[in-house]
Amino acid sequence: QAATSQLVLTERQPDCQPLTTPPKPKETPPADPWTPTSNLKMLIRAASPEIRSREQRRQLSDSSSEVLQTKHCLQEHLLGDEYEKSQPSRKEKSLGLLCHKFLARYPDYPSPSQKSYICLDEVTEELHVERRRIYDIVNVLESLHMVSHLARNRYIWHGRHNLPQTLQALKKVGEENKYIQQIQMIKKREYEHEFDADSERNEEMASSFGSSEQSEMSFVELPGVEFRAASVNGRKYKSLRVMSQKFVMLFLVSTPQIVSLEVAAKILIGEDQLEDLDKSKFKTKIRRLYDIANVLSSLKLIEKVHVTEERGRKPAFKWTGPKVLPNTQGRSLKSIPSKEQCSKALFPSKGKQNFTRHSSLIKLVKSIENDRRKIQSAPTSPVKISASSLPVFPNTISQFPAITKHQLEGQSKKAEEIQMKGALSSPEVVPKAEPSQQPALSQPLGVCPASHSSVSPVILPHPQSGVSYAIYLHPSQAHTVTTYSPGFMLQPLPCANVTGIKSNNSKVLNKITTEGGDAQRATDEPTKPLAAEERPDTKSETSSQRCLKRSQALQENNLIKRRKSDEESLDTSSTFFPSGYLIPLTHCTHGNKAECSNKEKAGVCSLQHTAYSSPITGVIPMPASELKTVNIPAFHITPLNIMLSPTSIAAAPVLSNSCLNSSSTTSAPNPSSSALNFMLQHIGLIPAGVQVPANPVLQHVPVSSQSENISHSSGSTNVQEGKVSKNTLQLDCAGLSGNTPSAPKEPQEPQAVTENFFRTPGGPNTEPSLSANSDGTQRISQGTLCIPQRKLEVSED
DNA sequence: ATCTCCCGCCATATG
């Protein structure tokens, strides 16, 4: 198949990004195939007439579509020799092949000026496939914004122009969703696997997944990309699209960019619904993932590989697409100027379409309601909600994209290019726009959503401060920080299963091995070192030990869980809306402040923003891990902290890259960060001295979040690394499980900022918002209580 | 036996 595919592929080049290569402007009318391979096609046809005839009886004279098939046939003949396979043989009907054919019809980089349209009827006819299959392909392409649904039977082909942006956005969202952590948890479970199902399950589910909920699904939109005008906005869930995006996110956030189907399926399931664990569901998910993987493979974004774990090798895929720069916020924003656009986006005349998503909205509402319940208990309920799920909100946001298509497109593209360039070259200071979330508020949900929206992945808030900030890392961190922030901590939660988590991380890392052998960029290193350093328990544990731990933990946990579960149910509030789209706010960003004012309504939002921006800038350490990180560290750290943070391995690997990048950029201490610190201190989360590490320069001390309540004296722990740290530290913090709590950087005094924080949401109370992470936070808190014990035990073991 | 994943029924969404 490889051979065949190659041939087919020849036409398309691997990722060329606009930057380097000027896009080729060709476009092809759907009907006529021109394609570079046309010659080949002809040859093929000539060669294998028989085959064709057999294959398709109905097919007419269409030349274009058949080519591929014929080609394959030929090859086989050539290679294998004789039998012309009379019938296509399953492979020939594979989605991957079909996708190649489909892609062959359109240029990778269609000229912007002309839009090429895709007519499903034509395609199905020409490719001789059932419509259903085309939907599979198109849905995945849509998730990458390579096409947009215009109307019935009509799609617009964008090609790979949007790919860089899309990937960026997806990466960002992935970071926000803490996928890294989730992956770790899952792996951890694996080893633990079998034993006690229920209790564990619950625990895990609750803890890990619960958190996962936060992420919920949402479709990530691109600003510039057009949304299908009318028809499609709302619609049902689009699970395939969402799944596809999430799947891609997993690659983008994991350090070795390899994701096993099993893990991906579990994560996707977890997000959608906490509850079912069904095996059948799992199988279905796997099937879908194969479908998606086939399309992504055709796009050359991923490649199949196998990972060997303790048990055996498992199917997995490796990212082979373009590298995504570490996130930054800025890119699109810059280009996008205008408020105008934003406004448009927000309030598109079309209106209806925009709001199409009601379904999602509805969900949102539900989730909100739930949250409220939960929140009730909590002091600052409202805030939390908003905070909790960044992504979710997007629903509202999502609408934006629809607007200004044309304008945006052009701009967006340009912007992209610019971004790319900029990003590559240097860390610019990006002006970040702020998310404009609020506008969306119009909807009933209004406030909450809006705030959320702000959260939306895309946007990175960021600091006004001029210093370049670390470009990428921060965002994630920021998210993290934001997310969990202290707020939750405040809440008293029962202990969670923290223990398990931490151990997991380390293990997980170890386990994974890539057979493929490709290099995985940096990954390994971090792991080992970390491991060594890590606390004993994690690494040192042998499997047997683990078991012991587990059992112990379980017992303990069970108790805890029970409590927790109760609480959790409440807590979950943080989770959010199930489906929504994430829209990148990017364009909107510019006017942060202004927006803010608007936002005010939603107090929360404002808070969040502020929080984000500041923290993001530099301080915070890790994104993904947050939950764990924060939590765990806190606990552990409290007593031990120092050691741990560094140890936390996981973080390191992941972040490392980003860190590096960031380092260059480094952020200066931002006001925001300072503010953040301030807040934290205020709240008591952080000890006075500590702070968020944001910049290498500053200290990264992992703050222990001290957990909320607990006193922890530790704080300083890591300082040592300080120097080195720049990158590393951050990484560690982030990656490691616990390491870092969000670290708020140190204190600088950003008075102004601080004020905002407090005020917005309601002052200190707002904190809860941070907790939004929900799970993480909660857990953390829980962790604080319980964990220590366990850990001790474990370590002893 | 396991991995892949095609096929197409049938529920929904859209017009």
Place this chain on the structure above:
DNA sequence: CATATGGCGGGAGAT
């Protein structure tokens, strides 16, 4: 109501 979409899972080909 007719179609367009697309969730979903049986079950068969590929290994």
